Amino acid sequence: MFTGTRCDIAIVGGGIVGSSVAYFLTRLAPAADVVVIEPDRTYALASTLRASGGARRQFSCPENIAMSNFSIPFIADADQALAVDGEPAHVEWRRGGYLFIVGRADVPVLRDNCDAQRAHGVDAVWLDGDALRTRFPSMNPVGIAAGVLTPGDGWCDPNGLLQGLRRKARALGAHYIDDRVVGIDHDAFAIRSVRLTSGRQLQAGALVNAAGAWAKEIAAMVDMPLPIEPLRRFEHYFETPNAIEPLPYVKDAARLAFRPEGGVAARSDGSHIQGYSGGLVDSDEPRGYNFDVDHGYFERVVWPALAHRFPAFETCRCKRTWSGLYEQNELDGNPVIGNWEDRLANFYVAAGFSGHGMMHAPAAGRAIAERIVHGRYESIDLTRLGYRRIAEHAPYPERGIL
C-alpha cells in the first residue's frame, strides 16, 4: 500500500485511460513514483466497463488513424504483453473487421477517408453496391451506395484490457490508491498537490486528468474550462435465430452500430441462436450523470433501423440493455490530450474521447507518458489534439461516420 505524501506523477482516474498512462509511465520511467487515484476499484459507473469494445482504424483525422494503428496491434497482443508472472491478460481480441456503410450523399467523404486510411497503411477495402450485396447478402441494399471494410479491426473485452493494464502497471511499480480527488493546490505556474476525500494530501510533480466523464469536474478545480460533458448512451445485447453470414462491426451514417457477440449457440430444438451487441447513439440526449435505462429504446429506435437494414433481425429479441456515459467533447468530438502549456504546465488532460476511449487508450497513454518523461511526443504527434484548440475555440472534428 502506498503511504507516501509525495509522488512524481499522480493520475486522477484509474479507468482504461488512466491505467494506460500509468502502464506507459512505468515503461518509460521505471524509477518514477506513479500514483493512480481511483475511488472505485469495482468501476461500477466507469465508462470502460460499459463499452462495446470496438477498435477500428476508420477515421478521417490522421491522429486518430495513427492512434488506432498503434492501439489495435497493442490490444491484439495484450494477453501476452500484459502477462504478469506468466499469467496472461484476458482481452479476448476478435479480429472481426469493421464495415462502414453510407448512402450516395456520403460517398465522397467515405472515399476521402478510405484514401486517408490507406495512406496510413491501413488495409481498407472499398465496396461498391454490388460488392456489398455479394459479400453481405443479408443486408438490405436500399439507400446504400458504398461501404469500406477494414478486416484488421475488431473488438475485445474492455474490462479485460483495463484489468490487464492495471495489473501490469502495478506489477511494474505503479500504485493505486482507493480515494477521490476533491481539490487541487497550485501556484501561478504549476500543480503542487491534490487533496483527497480521506483528508490525505499528496504532492505531485505532475497531474494527469484521466477522469473520463468526470474530467470537467477535475479541470474546474484549477479553473480550466473543459467542454467535456457526460452523454448517456445505451448498449443492447440481442439475439436472433435467423441465419446471417458472419458480420463485422457494422456502422452507418445514422449512428446504428452493432457486432456479433459470442459464438453461435445450439438450442435443444436443433435451431441456433447468434447474439449481437450494439446500439444507436442519440446525439440530442440531454447531458448529465444519468444512468437510467429506457427499456423501450431498443424497440422504438434501434430495432426499426436494424430490421430495415438487416431484415433477418425483424424477429430478434433484446435480452439486456445497459447505460453508460460517453465523455463527450462538445467542441469537436475529439479527445483532449496534452498539458495546459499556457497556464499550469504540469497539468495534463487525457479525456473527451467521445466514444473512442477504449480503442485509443493505449496510444493516448503512451503519448501522455512521452510528454511527461521526454517533454515531447516521440511516436505520434498529437499536438493538434491538445488543449490549445479548446482555448482558441478552434474545432478539429472528424468527418463522416462517428
Ligand SMILES: Cc1cc2nc3c(=O)[nH]c(=O)nc-3n(C[C@H](O)[C@H](O)[C@H](O)COP(=O)(O)OP(=O)(O)OC[C@H]3O[C@@H](n4cnc5c(N)ncnc54)[C@H](O)[C@@H]3O)c2cc1C
Ligand atoms: C455504451 C458505451 C459503448 C462504448 N463503446 C466503445 C467502443 O466500442 N469502443 C471504444 O473505444 N470506446 C467505447 N466507449 C467509450 C469508452 O468506454 C470510453 O471512452 C472510455 O472507457 C473512457 O475511459 P476513461 O478511463 O477515460 O473513463 P472511465 O472508464 O469512466 O474511468 C474514469 C475513472 O475516473 C474516476 N474518477 C471520477 N472522478 C474522480 C475523482 N474525483 N477522483 C479520482 N477518480 C475519479 C472514476 O471512478 C472512473 O473509474 C463506449 C462507451 C459507452 C458508454
